[in-house]
Amino acid sequence: MAVPHVVIIGGGFAGISAARALRKAPVRVTLVDRRVYNTFQPLLYQVATGGLNPGDVTHFLRSLRVRQRNLDVVHEHLMEIDHDARTVRLFDGETLSYDYLVITTGVTTAYHGTKGAKENSFAVYSRSQAIAIRDALFTRLERAAVRPERHKGLSVVVIGGGPTGVEMAGALAELRDQGLEPAYPELDGAAFRITLVQRSEILKPFTPKLRDYAAAQLRHRDVALRLGAGVQEVRKDSVILSDGTELASDLTVWATGVAPHEEVREWSLPLDDGDRIRVGADLQVLGMPGVYAAGDVAATPQQLPQLAQPAIQSGAHVARQILRAIAGEEGEPFSYYDKGQLAIIGRRSAIGEVPGIANLPILHRIRPLQRIPLLRATIPLTGTIAWFVWLFVHIASLLGPRNKLTVMVGLIARYGAHLWRTPVPIVGDVPAIRPHRVARTPRTGSAPGASADA
Incomplete structure (x- = not known):
């Protein structure tokens, strides 16, 4: 008898969580993703600012098969879903039949119709985008350094005051202060100036006290x-604010807003106004038995934050619902356990909110503890303690021992660089920049148009 076939579209947090939760299940799992690697997006800004290598935050998807023999990995785009035939068609024309389908395609950068934003700014939501920011930054620094007149350095504008924008601005400041000034003596003052733009206040999910601390840092x-x-509007060399202010910008980073990929509209699924897939309490797509959605692409009855933990937990929940369905049991509603949130500003500086003692998984069922408000209250963290918690959580969340080790070494090198005060950025392909030379009059007898340096 053939075992049920589970097809998972998307190799992000939710997709991998669902696949791994089915490791010992009597099913066949096919994971479909357009890339050969999974990206740990919470650390992409470290790649963008030269703190980590791209390979440190990416993990070879096929390596998951080493410990999961019931898993196949296919690298392709999903083009079409035939819900009646229970098949999916991929970009190369291949058709996969499924008994259970899981959509975990995540989201991508959203520009909200802002004029010039897509054309003139750098997003930081994929590996290639992070590399583009890093290479553009150092290329423009080199260009500024070879100008005949002393230049005041670059102006970098980060748009977005959420965790990504704040961490990006903080990492840029860390990069600038790690000896880039003596490394570029041709520049007058700091290598670059950083401006963070936010429509309201920064880090809105955090408490006011933590927001104030982050702003001060x-x-x-x-x-x-x-x-x-x-x-x-975002222009090639400036950013125009809604109050009419124009900010000069040599490099603009867009770190605000996400939305599902446009192709989701082609898959004949029920969508909400933001093109997210509408699911029930058990994460099954409304009106479509055997089809589930998890992670950022799913519009759940309870509004979940678009973070790694909700994606990981919802992916594992979908796997459990598939096993219940195979056993002929009713689905169970998804219950999200909030493990808190963290954001880093710089060396020995971070903020965090973690659950109170009574809310820990092993204690939250003990009713006497729940009656003590002090034990249930969220615990705020700042400074060095929050920084070490942030470091531990991010390293522990990475896939593979190599990634854990290289990220730990890279972050210690970056944030411990104050001990030796030398620039330690990782750089990529920066083209050779020729200094500007003043043209000289050719010598007598020289060929017309010949260079004096030829």
Whole structure:
């Protein structure tokens, strides 16, 4: 008798979590993703600012098969879902039949119709985008350094005051302060200036006290905060705010807003107004038995934050629902356990909110503890303690021992660099920049148009 076939579309947090939860199940699993690797997106800004190598935050998807023999990995795009025939068609024309289908394609950068944003700014949501930011930054620094006149350094504008924007601004400040000034003596003052733009206040999911701490830490690192005005237009060399202010920008980073991939609209699925897939309490797509959605692409009855933990937990929940369905049992509603949230600003500086003692998984069923408000209250963290918690959580969340080790070494090198005060950025392909030379009059007898340096 053939075992049920589970097809998972998307190799992000939710997709891998669902696949791994089915490791010992009597099913055949096919994981479909357009790339050969999984990306640990929470650390992409470290790649963008030269703190980590791209390979440190990516993991070879096929390596999952080493410990999961019931898993196949296919690298292709999903083009079409035939719900009646229970098949999916891939870009190369291959058709996969399924008994259970799991959509975990995640989201991508959203520009919200902002004029010039897509064309003139750098997003930081994929490996290639992070590399593009890093290479553009160092290329433009080199160009500034070879100008005949002393230049005041670059102006970098980060748009978005959520965790990604704040961590990006903080990492840029860390990079700038790690000896880049003596490394570029041709520049007058700091290698670059950083401005963080946010329509309202930064880090809105956190408490006001933690937001104030983060803002103070950014300002301490010479990051200018422009709060209270949105972005009207992004130009090649400037950013126009909604209040009419024009900010000069040699490099603009877009770190605000995400939305599902446009192709989701072609898959004949029920979508909400934001093109996210509508699911029931058990994460089954509404009106479609055997089809599930998890992670950021799913519009759940309970509003979940678009973070790694909800994706990981919802992916594992879908796997359990598939096993219940195979056993002929009713589905169970998804219950999200909030493990808290963290954001890093710089060396020995981070903020966090973690569950109170009574809310820990092994204790939350003990009713006497639940009656003590102090034990249930969320615990705020700041400074060095929050930084070490952030470091532990991110390293523990990475796939593979090699990634854990290289990330730990890379982050220690970056944030411990104050001990030796030398620049330690990782750089990529920066083209040779020829210094500007003043043209000289050719000598007598020289061929017309010949260079004096020829």
